[in-house]
Amino acid sequence: MPHEQVTARQLLFLLITVRIAIGVAAMPAVVLTRKGSDAWLLGPLSALGAAVPLLAVVALQSRFPRQNLAAYARRLAGRALGGLLLLPALLVFLFNAAAVLRQYSDLMVSGPMPETPAELFAVLGALCAAYIVRLGLEPGTRLMEAALPFALTSLLFLLALGMKEMDPRALKPFLGEGWGPLLGQMPASIAEFVADLFPVVVLAARLDKPWLLPRTVLAALGVSAGLIAITAAGVTMFFSAAEARAQAFPFFGMVRAISIADIVERLDAFYLVLLTVLTVGELFVLLYCLCASLAEWGGLQDYRPLALPVAMITAVCALLLYESRGEIAEFYRPQVAPFILLPGTLGVALLLLAIAWLRGAGRRPARAAPTPAGEPWEGGP
Amino acid sequence: MRARRLLLVIAAALILAGCWNRREIETLGFTLLAGVDYLAEEEMYEVSVQVVKTAAFAKEAPGGGAPAAKPYHVVAARGRTVFDAIRNITREANRKIWWGHNLIVVLGEATARRGIRPVLDWFARDGESRRLFWVVVTPGRARDVVTADVQAVRIPAMGLNEVIKVHRATSTAQAVRLHDLLRALSAPVAATAGKVEIVQGLMGPEFHYEGSAVFRADRLAGYLDARETRGMLWVTGKVKSGIVVIPCPRGRGEVGIEIIHTSARIRPDLDDGLAIAVEVKKEGHIGDQLCEEPLATVEDWWTMEAAEARVIRGEVEAALRRARALQADLFGFGARIYQEYPAEWKRLEKEWAERHFPRIPVHVQVEARIRRPGLITRMPPAK
Numbered sequence: 001m002p003h004e005q006v007t008a009r010q011l012l013f014l015l016i017t018v019r020i021a022i023g024v025a026a027m028p029a030v031v032l033t034r035k036g037s038d039a040w041l042l043g044p045l046s047a048l049g050a051a052v053p054l055l056a057v058v059a060l061q062s063r064f065p066r067q068n069l070a071a072y073a074r075r076l077a078g079r080a081l082g083g084l085l086l087l088p089a090l091l092v093f094l095f096n097a098a099a100v101l102r103q104y105s106d107l108m109v110s111g112p113m114p115e116t117p118a119e120l121f122a123v124l125g126a127l128c129a130a131y132i133v134r135l136g137l138e139p140g141t142r143l144m145e146a147a148l149p150f151a152l153t154s155l156l157f158l159l160a161l162g163m164k165e166m167d168p169r170a171l172k173p174f175l176g177e178g179w180g181p182l183l184g185q186m187p188a189s190i191a192e193f194v195a196d197l198f199p200v201v202v203l204a205a206r207l208d209k210p211w212l213l214p215r216t217v218l219a220a221l222g223v224s225a226g227l228i229a230i231t232a233a234g235v236t237m238f239f240s241a242a243e244a245r246a247q248a249f250p251f252f253g254m255v256r257a258i259s260i261a262d263i264v265e266r267l268d269a270f271y272l273v274l275l276t277v278l279t280v281g282e283l284f285v286l287l288y289c290l291c292a293s294l295a296e297w298g299g300l301q302d303y304r305p306l307a308l309p310v311a312m313i314t315a316v317c318a319l320l321l322y323e324s325r326g327e328i329a330e331f332y333r334p335q336v337a338p339f340i341l342l343p344g345t346l347g348v349a350l351l352l353l354a355i356a357w358l359r360g361a362g363r364r365p366a367r368a369a370p371t372p373a374g375e376p377w378e379g380g381p
Numbered sequence: 382m383r384a385r386r387l388l389l390v391i392a393a394a395l396i397l398a399g400c401w402n403r404r405e406i407e408t409l410g411f412t413l414l415a416g417v418d419y420l421a422e423e424e425m426y427e428v429s430v431q432v433v434k435t436a437a438f439a440k441e442a443p444g445g446g447a448p449a450a451k452p453y454h455v456v457a458a459r460g461r462t463v464f465d466a467i468r469n470i471t472r473e474a475n476r477k478i479w480w481g482h483n484l485i486v487v488l489g490e491a492t493a494r495r496g497i498r499p500v501l502d503w504f505a506r507d508g509e510s511r512r513l514f515w516v517v518v519t520p521g522r523a524r525d526v527v528t529a530d531v532q533a534v535r536i537p538a539m540g541l542n543e544v545i546k547v548h549r550a551t552s553t554a555q556a557v558r559l560h561d562l563l564r565a566l567s568a569p570v571a572a573t574a575g576k577v578e579i580v581q582g583l584m585g586p587e588f589h590y591e592g593s594a595v596f597r598a599d600r601l602a603g604y605l606d607a608r609e610t611r612g613m614l615w616v617t618g619k620v621k622s623g624i625v626v627i628p629c630p631r632g633r634g635e636v637g638i639e640i641i642h643t644s645a646r647i648r649p650d651l652d653d654g655l656a657i658a659v660e661v662k663k664e665g666h667i668g669d670q671l672c673e674e675p676l677a678t679v680e681d682w683w684t685m686e687a688a689e690a691r692v693i694r695g696e697v698e699a700a701l702r703r704a705r706a707l708q709a710d711l712f713g714f715g716a717r718i719y720q721e722y723p724a725e726w727k728r729l730e731k732e733w734a735e736r737h738f739p740r741i742p743v744h745v746q747v748e749a750r751i752r753r754p755g756l757i758t759r760m761p762p763a764k
Binding site for chain 2: 110111112113114115116117120165169172173176177239240242243246253256257259265
């Protein structure tokens with residue numbers, strides 16, 4: 001395996017990218033269909049709910065600070081059983097990557113380019129991400145380190161431009177329906193948070209200071225929850241709760257409707273650039289996780305040759321996994337999403353954690369200097 | 382390595398050379414004004430559009446002079462749905478209509494009375510159309526507005542666009558975009574839109590943009606006149622400019638007060654049964670004065686402010702009477718009750734427009750301030 005390292009800040013950026021690229025930028029209507037004027041609360045509440053499961057994931061990862069999920073799954077359960085345990089997690093990565101690509105393609109085809117085949121966007125997005133994975137984790141991370149602050153600032157800037165049309169009264173009544181509907185939607189939202197930040201079990205193996213992992217994950221959780229809350233509130237104030245729920249892509253819809261003095265308008269192109277950057281960033285992370293896990297499990301020296309085939313499989317899944325947007329919405333229902341996303345993430349992590357505890361495997365990360373380049377990774381092939 | 386680079390160049394050439402969605406400007410017909418009529422007998426929608434002839438601008442004779450042909454033409458088509466009709470226009474126009482620059486959609490009265498939600502659906506759903514165009518209602522057929530040969534401007538659509546935008550000079554009409562209308566349609570408030578008519582002016586047909594169309598749910602319920610429209614705008618805090626004419630404090634003649642700044646607040650109150658308190662605040666300057674008396678004392682200004690408050694209250698009450706008659710909550714009282722007292726709203730919601738809104742006590746409080754007299758304090762008396 002290439003000896004790559006990422007800093008805690010870089011890991012934070014990668015995790016934020018994974019959580020917010022589609023969650024905030026495209027903001028699928030499913031985010032808002034959950035509870036009208038209180039939809040903005042769902043982000044922070046779900047982040048709080050996701051903190052405990054994610055800390056369990058972090059506890060597992062912290063026992064094997066220089067290894068990724070595939071490595072310690074094999075170490076704890078053997079090659080065959082470890083592979084079986086790894087499979088649901090890989091499916092979650094693949095599913096997430098395919099869903100991101102599908103949402104991106106759908107937005108491009110529904111909005112600016114209705115006659116361009118969705119296949120083109122899926123394949124091009126996957127190719128771009130594969131190219132970055134091919135470059136390696138470190139160059140890709142540096143790219144996202146440069147791009148994310150720009151993308152986030154721009155998203156917030158777009159939100160600020162929409163403020164002229166925003167009516168804060170759209171957020172009232174506060175908890176008009178009580179906590180019930182909001183709590184009812186939380187399992188799906190928590191599952192999304194856990195699944196989106198689950199790449200930490202692969203990325204953290206490259207963290208230069210493993211003891212910073214818990215605070216990095218919590219920071220990613222907090223920042224992404226804040227961004228989701230701000231954008232959900234902004235979009236709700238812009239459209240009103242009922243009208244926002246009717247939008248297929250509320251943030252995109254908002255950008256299209258921004259008009260200041262008949263001069264500042266038609267910002268779609270700018271927004272689509274941001275969305276493309278964030279989508280490719282998210283895909284890069286997920287493809288890296290897939291490739292690195294598969295390479296580790298298969299005993300390959302390098303994960304990078306897997307980038308292109310995995311990307312193409314992802315593109316095909318993006319196009320075939322869902323018949324329509326109705327199916328995507330169906331997936332995000334509280335009765336469905338937790339039962340698919342949580343077993344592959346939290347379930348696997350808890351099982352491995354239990355095995356590790358029973359077998360006394362792994363150790364708490366000690367404050368130590370980063371592994372010098374060239375030194376073999378613990379548990380590496 | 383060389384082969385790989387060559388492959389990259391070929392791939393880039395294939396991908397970057399163009400796209401499926403390319404639009405050549407000469408193949409597009411830019412519509413600026415569209416009208417939608419429902420034809421009850423045929424059970425079909427008719428969409429008429431004013432399409433700009435871009436070539437007419439390019440071929441203007443050097444040195445000026447009146448252009449020979451109109452820089453636009455009007456085409457129309459029918460269909461079972463609005464989108465069907467829009468696509469059928471392509472047959473008449475010989476080119477694809479481009480909706481990205483559309484400025485105005487006019488809804489005929491029959492369309493508005495039948496319900497505007499299905500009509501606006503395509504405009505909100507399609508990626509080409511934007512939510513920024515004005516939506517107006519005409520008491521007759523929308524087609525008559527689209528085909529009106531208004532002489533004062535080269536392209537009537539742009540003329541109407543300007544008329545709508547300058548409405549704020551009087552606040553007796555309102556400019557409503559698709560975005561505003563859709564937002565209102567999904568809230569517990571009666572949606573309103575601008576009202577346009579074609580009238581015979583000195584130089585031929587002209588657009589007359591005044592008053593408002595009022596919707597109950599998504600169906601046209603009736604119209605507000607200019608005074609009632611301004612009354613509604615006072616309550617919703619949307620009066621931007623205009624003149625309030627009041628009597629001079631001590632004599633014959635009038636004073637015209639220019640509206641400079643307004644704000645409004647709607648406050649539902651449950652203390653002694655449900656009631657609505659409306660507070661309107663307005664600041665203005667003296668714009669002109671027909672009486673000769675000097676308006677020099679503070680008492681004069683107080684008298685004028687009180688008179689102005691009475692005029693504004695009268696406009697608000699006129700709007701309220703009309704809204705109650707139409708059973709249409711133009712002001713968003715229901716929305717405010719929902720926001721402040723959601724439990725109470727659940728009880729009122731079902732019969733709000735028919736039963737509760739027409740009877741709810743509304744206390745209007747107007748605070749009018751006149752700040753400055755302009756650049757002169759009064760015209761010197763004639764000798």
